[in-house]
Amino acid sequence: MRAGSTWLLVAGVCLALPAPTMAAPTGYELTLSGGRSGRLGEDLQYAGTAYAVEDLIELRPLAGGRVEAELEVHDPQRHSGRQVVSRVDVRTDAEGRFVLRLPVPARADLRNPRVIFLVGREGTTLRRFTIPVALETPERAEAILDRRRYEPGETLHALVRRLRRSDGAPVAGILLVRVDGPSGTLRETRLRTDASGAATFDLPLPEGLPEGDYALTVEGVDGLPLLRASAAFRVGRRTVERLALQVRTEPSVVRPGARVRALVRVTTPSGAPVRDARVAIVHSGNRREVLTGPMGDVALDVDAPGFLRADLERVPVAVEVSHPSYGALRGRTAYVVSRVDHQVEAQAENGGLVPGVSGEVFLSVADPAGDPAAELRLEVSGPGLRRPAELTTDARGFARLALTVPGGVAAAIQGCSGPAAVRLEVEVKVPGRVSTFARVCVPVAPRARVRPRVDAAVVPVGGEVGVSLARHPEARGLPVLVELLEAPAARPVAQTVA
Secondary structure, eight states: OBOSSOEEEEEEEOOOOOOOOOSOOSEEEEEEEEOSEEETTSEEEEEEEEEEEETTTEEEEOTTOEEEEEEEEEOTTSSSSEEEEEEEEEEOOTTSEEEEEEEOOSOSOOEEEEEEEEEEOTTSOOEEEEEEOEEEOSEEEEEEESOSEEOTTOEEEEEEEEEETTTOOBOOEEEEEEEEETTEEEEEEEEEEOTTSEEEEEEEOOTTOOOEEEEEEEEEOSSOTTOEEEEEEEEOOOOOOOOEEEEEEESSEEOTTOEEEEEEEEEOTTSOBOTTOEEEEEETTEEEEEEOOTTSEEEEEEEOOSOOSSSEEEEEEEEEEEETTTEEEEEEEEEEEESSSOEEEEEEGGGSBOTTSOEEEEEEEEOTTSOBOOSOEEEEESTTOSSOEEEEOOTTSEEEEEEOOOTTOOBOOTTOOSSOEEEEEEEEEOTTSOOEEEEEEEEBOTTOOEEEEESOSOOOTTOBOOEEEEEOGGGTTSOEEEEEEETTTTEEEEEEEO
């Protein structure tokens, strides 16, 4: 498979059941893999397996079956309210599998599109499956302003761009640019982008322009009205900042119940201290007010919470400053309360381990401030480990653990995300100090039977994407459908069966 963008890899087991008989089916079923989104002028790609239902309970691959795919859109001019704009008819192979490409017209009037699949044997009543699909233009527009705030009388400078959505290549064409505000449309014009896909737009703002929120909108007008982008800006009068505020705590990480000092410094923008400013410090629901001294400083001691809902919590400190001559200003900071010396997190390969298949768990260790804890020894125990595993964190605080979770061990655990997980016990060993013990959740995909692994995390444009597959015993000998999906829309761009 070839790569040219950001990809998401998905692997799934394709059931290969015994050869079908010619008994009259009582119905049809369909498993389908393909995009729920597409682009105007490009094909929708689908791969699937058709089954015949026999005796209401048994599924057999539909060999030589008929699969029709239709792209249907809303059409108010028709009595049915729908119109078929594209159709493909294919036959399944001996295992009931099929692959098809459904063309999408390069029209912008395709409203409420959906794909209809008709599945069955030739000469029988075909079963209908309906799948909604979202369509977007093959191009995208951008609107970039030189800033977000303007005064009346200033000039707005904008750069508009027209790009191909698949690879970001520039596109020459016409864009409609419109500026709207509280009193209506301020200006509307058409711009032609050059070979770089860009055009510039300047708009002098009138002196008497009302204050408020405005928007610059870009739309395609040459057959692509769905091409649209916007940028918001505000028109108003600037005010001069007359206060500056610095807020911090000492120390930044404390134990539960420890004393924390909040330090506040109030100055003018030039740095001159502001004395006799009223400073209100809000901490843990309590509000205390003091006045700044000759240097504009305030130091106030507060007590950190003694009870934590977790091993580590961030506690906010809010500050409000007011002065009759300099105005008012607000600020905030936070400190960390931790009852442990290290925090440990775990993430499973592919987002979840496959039961009975070797996978990897990535452990990260950091201090309470979030800085990586390098070169620390870890001792890990839990399901799938016959004896505690000895690991050492790298310079970024990461450690890799090879783990095979036995089948039937994973279950839903309170406090762990996902449908199933296992818990690992992690001991962080620091020479000369008391060890930190942590229990971490490792997600498990209980229904998965194949673990895919990409051979290289970075692949050059046009290069091959190597994929290694590890199978559960139940999946050995069965074909596996591997798809390359374009992120973030998860649109399939390449497929193979291994």
